[in-house]
Amino acid sequence: MDQIAFIFDILLPALMQGLVVTLKLIVWSAPFGLALGIGVAAGRQYGGPVLSRVCKTFVFLIKGTPLLLLLFILYFGLPSIGITFTALTASVIGFILCNGAYNSEYIRGALLSIKDGQMIAAQALGMTRAQAIRNVIMPQALRRAIPGLSNEFIYLIKYSSLAYMITVVELSGVGKNVATKYFIYTETFMVVGIVYLALVTITTVAVNILEKRVAVPGMNRAAAAQL
Amino acid sequence: MDVLSILIDWSPYIVAGIAATLGLVLIALGIGILLGLPMALGQVYGSRPVRWAIGIYVWFFRGLPILVLLFLFWFGIFPGIGLGDLPAFVVGAVVLGLRGAAYQSQIFRGAIQSIGEGQMIAARSLGMSRFIAIYSVILPQAMRIALPGWSNEYPNMLTDSAVCYAIGVAELLTVTSRIVSQTYLTMPIFLASAGIFILLNYGGIKVLHGVERRIAIPGFGSGAV
Amino acid sequence: MSDNNIVLRVEDIHKSFGNNEVLRGISFGVRRGETKVFIGPSGTGKSTLLRCINQLTIPDRGSVWLDGEEVTNSGARINYFRQKIGMVFQNYYLFDHLTALKNVELALLKVRGMSRSEAREKALTELRQVGLEDWADHYPAELSGGQAQRVSIARALAMDPDVILFDEPTSALDPELTREVLEVMKKLALQGMTMLVVTHEMGFACSVATEILFMENGVVAEQGTPDLLMHDPKFTRMKNFIGQFDSYRGD
Numbered sequence: 069m070d071q072i073a074f075i076f077d078i079l080l081p082a083l084m085q086g087l088v089v090t091l092k093l094i095v096w097s098a099p100f101g102l103a104l105g106i107g108v109a110a111g112r113q114y115g116g117p118v119l120s121r122v123c124k125t126f127v128f129l130i131k132g133t134p135l136l137l138l139l140f141i142l143y144f145g146l147p148s149i150g151i152t153f154t155a156l157t158a159s160v161i162g163f164i165l166c167n168g169a170y171n172s173e174y175i176r177g178a179l180l181s182i183k184d185g186q187m188i189a190a191q192a193l194g195m196t197r198a199q200a201i202r203n204v205i206m207p208q209a210l211r212r213a214i215p216g217l218s219n220e221f222i223y224l225i226k227y228s229s230l231a232y233m234i235t236v237v238e239l240s241g242v243g244k245n246v247a248t249k250y251f252i253y254t255e256t257f258m259v260v261g262i263v264y265l266a267l268v269t270i271t272t273v274a275v276n277i278l279e280k281r282v283a284v285p286g287m288n289r290a291a292a293a294q295l
Numbered sequence: 296m297d298v299l300s301i302l303i304d305w306s307p308y309i310v311a312g313i314a315a316t317l318g319l320v321l322i323a324l325g326i327g328i329l330l331g332l333p334m335a336l337g338q339v340y341g342s343r344p345v346r347w348a349i350g351i352y353v354w355f356f357r358g359l360p361i362l363v364l365l366f367l368f369w370f371g372i373f374p375g376i377g378l379g380d381l382p383a384f385v386v387g388a389v390v391l392g393l394r395g396a397a398y399q400s401q402i403f404r405g406a407i408q409s410i411g412e413g414q415m416i417a418a419r420s421l422g423m424s425r426f427i428a429i430y431s432v433i434l435p436q437a438m439r440i441a442l443p444g445w446s447n448e449y450p451n452m453l454t455d456s457a458v459c460y461a462i463g464v465a466e467l468l469t470v471t472s473r474i475v476s477q478t479y480l481t482m483p484i485f486l487a488s489a490g491i492f493i494l495l496n497y498g499g500i501k502v503l504h505g506v507e508r509r510i511a512i513p514g515f516g517s518g519a520v
Numbered sequence: 521m522s523d524n525n526i527v528l529r530v531e532d533i534h535k536s537f538g539n540n541e542v543l544r545g546i547s548f549g550v551r552r553g554e555t556k557v558f559i560g561p562s563g564t565g566k567s568t569l570l571r572c573i574n575q576l577t578i579p580d581r582g583s584v585w586l587d588g589e590e591v592t593n594s595g596a597r598i599n600y601f602r603q604k605i606g607m608v609f610q611n612y613y614l615f616d617h618l619t620a621l622k623n624v625e626l627a628l629l630k631v632r633g634m635s636r637s638e639a640r641e642k643a644l645t646e647l648r649q650v651g652l653e654d655w656a657d658h659y660p661a662e663l664s665g666g667q668a669q670r671v672s673i674a675r676a677l678a679m680d681p682d683v684i685l686f687d688e689p690t691s692a693l694d695p696e697l698t699r700e701v702l703e704v705m706k707k708l709a710l711q712g713m714t715m716l717v718v719t720h721e722m723g724f725a726c727s728v729a730t731e732i733l734f735m736e737n738g739v740v741a742e743q744g745t746p747d748l749l750m751h752d753p754k755f756t757r758m759k760n761f762i763g764q765f766d767s768y769r770g771d
């Protein structure tokens with residue numbers, strides 16, 4: 069079959085459907101992953117001994133376990149103890165846990181880089197600790213964590229492909245199915261790869277713009293770049 | 296009790312799975328250094344076309360999901376160039392290594408670029424050739440500066456190696472799912488497997504930290520971590 | 521200048537960076553054992569001149585000769601000439617991953633191809649020369665600025681250079697440490713080492729220099745023995761410059 073025809077008439081339309089699923093995975097995972105990351109980082113940094121221990125252990129376990137194994141546990145493992153998710157839900161939960169754990173590391177690093185004076189100044193104005201964290205510390209820390217967080221977001225885009233391993237037919241899954249059906253492997257996976265490259269590159273550009281938008285003049289970028 | 300005896304029954308397979316996982320990781324890290332270091336040098340000291348070519352390589356291998364890379368090479372590229380008979384283990388290690396090289400080259404590049412230009416100037420002023428200067432002044436410093444960042448490649452590589460399950464490499468995750476499907480002791484087996492991964496992960500990190508301490512030089516690189 | 525005692529000859533060196541014409545025709549000869557001191561305002565091209573001599577910066581025009589051989593346009597042989605032309609930098613540029621001893625040894629091993637024991641012995645001799653034998657096993661980060669600069673002098677000396685270029689060797693140092701470095705340099709001068717020194721240390725210049733060259737706007741504006749430049753009323757520019765410098769310092 070003509071390659072061009074294959075790519076444009078068969079592969080790309082199919083990939084569009086896969087892309088929708090991939091985007092769905094990302095859009096569901098990213099906000100909760102960020103929220104989890106903030107929560108875990110704050111819990112670890114400002115929580116009591118028990119909470120901070122729990123947060124630390126959570127990060128330790130998630131970072132130590134391959135994401136694919138985590139997905140297997142959520143999708144194939146949990147039903148054996150009576151908890152059943154759809155493949156899509158299991159994937160999203162897995163991505164949130166993983167993304168959240170890694171995000172929390174960047175946010176914690178950023179929290180540590182905020183000088184003590186900020187907390188003291190906020191409390192001197194009559195803010196409670198929680199208010200100070202929410203209104204003074206976090207906004208600064210999140211800005212500093214942007215490079216790291218966007219890296220994790222890019223990882224999320226790429227690792228969303230693992231959902232296919234638990235039967236979610238997203239971008240790479242569609243690619244695999246088409247490739248197998250037509251016996252055209254190299255071209256198919258190259259095109260699939262290019263779609264991911266496009267997603268990643270667009271994100272990188274968007275992040276750069278975002279970073280400029282939220283930048284505060286004079287706030288130390290060097291500290292953020294180091295993370 | 297049940298689980299334990301099953302684990303003992305399957306222990307030869309588990310050990311083989313662990314060996315395959317570590318084999319993937321070590322070979323891939325090795326390929327990553329062997330390619331990543333020259334690539335970093337090329338990106339810093341090379342001519343424009345060289346820098347450009349390496350940039351494309353890095354962009355490509357960092358931009359694609361590991362799963363898609365594995366599919367691409369396993370189903371497409373290797374059979375396409377007549378290497379369809381390569382064992383999945385070899386393909387997995389090579390793909391992880393090629394991808395690792397892209398990541399590692401950026402770690403090394405950053406380290407090389409963080410070394411003050413004075414080091415090169417002083418070396419050249421003593422009559423060292425560019426090659427000798429790079430080899431005996433720049434690289435020994437760059438490697439030390441790069442080590443903490445490089446150490447992160449180990450856990451990343453370890454967790455990524457599990458994706459080789461997708462092309463049928465008999466590594467730890469593949470062995471795990473095989474045991475699960477034979478014994479139906481789903482959760483305990485998965486959790487045991489996660490435990491092994493976690494041990495390998497943090498055990499390896501401990502070893503690497505030990506190496507970092509051993510090659511530490513007073514006052515050197517401490518700021519660059 | 522057909523004086524056959526001339527070890528280094530610099531002829532009509534020009535260098536521009538973009539539109540910035542930094543060196544505008546500099547020529548001089550250096551006899552064996554001489555110490556020439558270069559003085560001049562910041563940005564006049566003193567560092568650029570020194571770097572042109574050992575080709576760390578390639579001049580646009582002009583030539584440099586060492587012992588009758590051309591250093592400019594010497595291709596790969598430049599690495600030979602650089603061994604014969606030592607250089608000491610304002611910020612020492614010690615190799616940060618190596619001990620003082622290894623800093624001195626490195627080029628002996630890698631460039632000269634000496635055996636380990638030879639290189640070690642030679643390096644220790646040079647460290648003794650600058651009074652740092654006891655600090656041989658310390659890393660650069662463990663040395664004071666003055667010690668680091670002395671190690672870098674030993675590193676240059678180890679190559680048995682015909683001439684050493686010093687680019688503001690004490691500008692990064694406290695007065696106390698400046699003194700210990702200047703003492704080492706003075707000793708070298710007395711031992712007959714040929715040296716070109718860019719410095720603001722007038723005391724050193726007056727007591728050690730065989731000749732002072734006052735540079736301004738990329739040319740040598742005044743040139744002569746310290747005595748001449750300091751006391752002959754014909755010369756005013758350097759005195760003015762030093763005057764400013766002193767009152768600035770006095771503030």
Ligand SMILES: Nc1ncnc2c1ncn2[C@@H]1O[C@H](COP(=O)(O)OP(=O)(O)OP(=O)(O)O)[C@@H](O)[C@H]1O
Binds near residue numbers: 537564566
């Ligand atoms: N690599 C370079 N690229 C562009 N401009 C340069 C370069 N090196 C030096 N210059 C410029 O050349 C001029 C002379 O610099 P140079 O360092 O030689 O002066 P200097 O006399 O040593 O001054 P100082 O006393 O401050 O060390 C300066 O204007 C400087 O900005």
Ligand SMILES: [Mg+2]
Binds near residue numbers: 566567568687
């Ligand atoms: Mg200068």
